[in-house]
Amino acid sequence: MAQTKSGKIYKSSLAKRNMLKFASNKLALVGLFIILFFTLCAIFAPLFTSYDPSYVDPKVRLLPMSSEHLLGTDNAGRDTFTRLLYGGRISIAVGLSAALGAALIGCTLGSIAGYYGGRFDSFIIYVGEIFTTFPQIMLVLILVGLSGRSLANLILIFCFTGWMGTARLVRSRVLSLKTEPFVESCVANGISGFSIMFKHILPNTLGPVIVSITMQTAGFVLAEAALSFLGMGVPTAIPTWGNVINAASSFHIFQNYPNLWMAPGIVISLFVLGVNFFGDGLRDVFDATE
Amino acid sequence: MLKYFFRRLLSFIPKILIITILIFIGLEFVPGDPISYLIPPEQMAFMTEETIANMRENLGLNDPAYIRYFKWLGNILKGDMGYSLINGVKISDIIWTRLPATIELTALGFAVATILGLLFGFISALKRNTPIDYSLTALGMVGVSIPEFFFGLSAIVVFGLTFRWLPPGGRMTPGQPGFFQRIPYLVMPVLVIGISYTATLMRYTRGSMLDTMNKDYVKAARSKGLSETRVNLVHSFRNAIIPVMIIIVNRIPILIAGTVVIESVFNYPGMGKLILESISGSDMPVVMIATFFIALAVLIASFLVDLLSALLDPRIRFGKM
Numbered sequence: 188m189a190q191t192k193s194g195k196i197y198k199s200s201l202a203k204r205n206m207l208k209f210a211s212n213k214l215a216l217v218g219l220f221i222i223l224f225f226t227l228c229a230i231f232a233p234l235f236t237s238y239d240p241s242y243v244d245p246k247v248r249l250l251p252m253s254s255e256h257l258l259g260t261d262n263a264g265r266d267t268f269t270r271l272l273y274g275g276r277i278s279i280a281v282g283l284s285a286a287l288g289a290a291l292i293g294c295t296l297g298s299i300a301g302y303y304g305g306r307f308d309s310f311i312i313y314v315g316e317i318f319t320t321f322p323q324i325m326l327v328l329i330l331v332g333l334s335g336r337s338l339a340n341l342i343l344i345f346c347f348t349g350w351m352g353t354a355r356l357v358r359s360r361v362l363s364l365k366t367e368p369f370v371e372s373c374v375a376n377g378i379s380g381f382s383i384m385f386k387h388i389l390p391n392t393l394g395p396v397i398v399s400i401t402m403q404t405a406g407f408v409l410a411e412a413a414l415s416f417l418g419m420g421v422p423t424a425i426p427t428w429g430n431v432i433n434a435a436s437s438f439h440i441f442q443n444y445p446n447l448w449m450a451p452g453i454v455i456s457l458f459v460l461g462v463n464f465f466g467d468g469l470r471d472v473f474d475a476t477e
Numbered sequence: 478m479l480k481y482f483f484r485r486l487l488s489f490i491p492k493i494l495i496i497t498i499l500i501f502i503g504l505e506f507v508p509g510d511p512i513s514y515l516i517p518p519e520q521m522a523f524m525t526e527e528t529i530a531n532m533r534e535n536l537g538l539n540d541p542a543y544i545r546y547f548k549w550l551g552n553i554l555k556g557d558m559g560y561s562l563i564n565g566v567k568i569s570d571i572i573w574t575r576l577p578a579t580i581e582l583t584a585l586g587f588a589v590a591t592i593l594g595l596l597f598g599f600i601s602a603l604k605r606n607t608p609i610d611y612s613l614t615a616l617g618m619v620g621v622s623i624p625e626f627f628f629g630l631s632a633i634v635v636f637g638l639t640f641r642w643l644p645p646g647g648r649m650t651p652g653q654p655g656f657f658q659r660i661p662y663l664v665m666p667v668l669v670i671g672i673s674y675t676a677t678l679m680r681y682t683r684g685s686m687l688d689t690m691n692k693d694y695v696k697a698a699r700s701k702g703l704s705e706t707r708v709n710l711v712h713s714f715r716n717a718i719i720p721v722m723i724i725i726v727n728r729i730p731i732l733i734a735g736t737v738v739i740e741s742v743f744n745y746p747g748m749g750k751l752i753l754e755s756i757s758g759s760d761m762p763v764v765m766i767a768t769f770f771i772a773l774a775v776l777i778a779s780f781l782v783d784l785l786s787a788l789l790d791p792r793i794r795f796g797k798m
Contacts (some may be wrong), residue, residue, distance in 0.1 A: 321771070328753065329503070
């Protein structure tokens, strides 16, 4: 009893120390604040605007910034501010869910490869190397070309092409962890390999995995924006940050209506910057070596 | 060194073969009849059903897949890659006009990024925890967070459209194909690619430098009374860049991926723009072959950087690793 109690105290003090370490990192807090700010704005979008993000009104095309249209309207008469708010929903959701999906694949393959080693391990490593030979955006472009543009397709394709980093990370952690005494005791107690891998070893790798999920979210938000800007990402009818920029599509608009593309560009940059700050703070907390 | 060279070279051959298999499978999945990209379209227009059926037999399209794969591979090696579905131009001709443009752009961007990244990382580590270090780190963070295409667009609007210092897009003025005449067209895309890639490199260089600067042999060199410049450059920096080289290799695909986007922003006629145009036009044979060349370029580039890092690391050079 006393032992479990002291164990708990130790755990909570570690958590407390980590929280304090994170809180002392000002950039990380700024990052967290930016993420929360944009996410809340996106979730509560209807509270901040009364327009419909997809309502096309040719009468109000290309209006300048005003109190009625905070960031003006685009070529089709849609309110840019509204589209940015609603676009955040899709962009953040795509980034986060793709990062989680990719991490899920990466954790599974990495754990199995690291724990069992042998042929499966070399196979996974090799497949990963082949995958990384193709630049990710190119794989994504081809797969989008073959499967058609849709939100679900894009997320699946991101997962399918983004698991290698996490897999490599988890594999190397599992390789070093599986020689630890706690794993030996699990084996001695007859716990199944599956259970050792996913219940006992994997939780110990979660720190770096969370960092990599954060960083990948940033990467996928950027990738979604780039693909939608190129007209190969989320279908144009759905507002996303990339599609908002995509709506400004000629030199004439670029030069004369900077509000249409500067605003989404700045929003994307700020959000990604926030995620990067946050991820950096997490890395400092989780990575004892740095 | 020679042994290392050949071992690395040999390990690329199976990879290239696997990539060709993947590309072939991709081509198999392309909707439509393979004959449509194997025969020049002007020839096909004058053929009857019967001759097309004969052609199909002659080309071996009725053979099992693995035989067709080897025939296809043989044709690729001979430089015969089929024809574009859209305009009937030989795919090999398209590639030969587009590939050099992309290599030029990527190589220059790569050079800019490597020089700036190593330099700033070096300075940042030497001046660690000073305002210079902080501002470089902050700039780097901002650099990785701005989408490349947004950076490119801003550059076009400022320098291309507003001040008109540089052409807003394209690769050359018609009739002036020389390299020096093309420089104004290259400045913006090269800098945008280079600067986006600099931030990551700077970060790794800084970390690696800090690691190395605390090593015993660096302290030993300093206590021997060597000059600070010599300690920093020859003893720390040279060893610090070896792990950075590995990061550089791993990031080459990302650099090339950036090129796809930047080429479209700057309307630059390279492979990336080709792939994008072909995907929107459902010209999958061109897409597949272009992707094959990109993957090949990534392999060759990582091979070269590998060799370079071997040259820097005597443990590899003398075959101890």
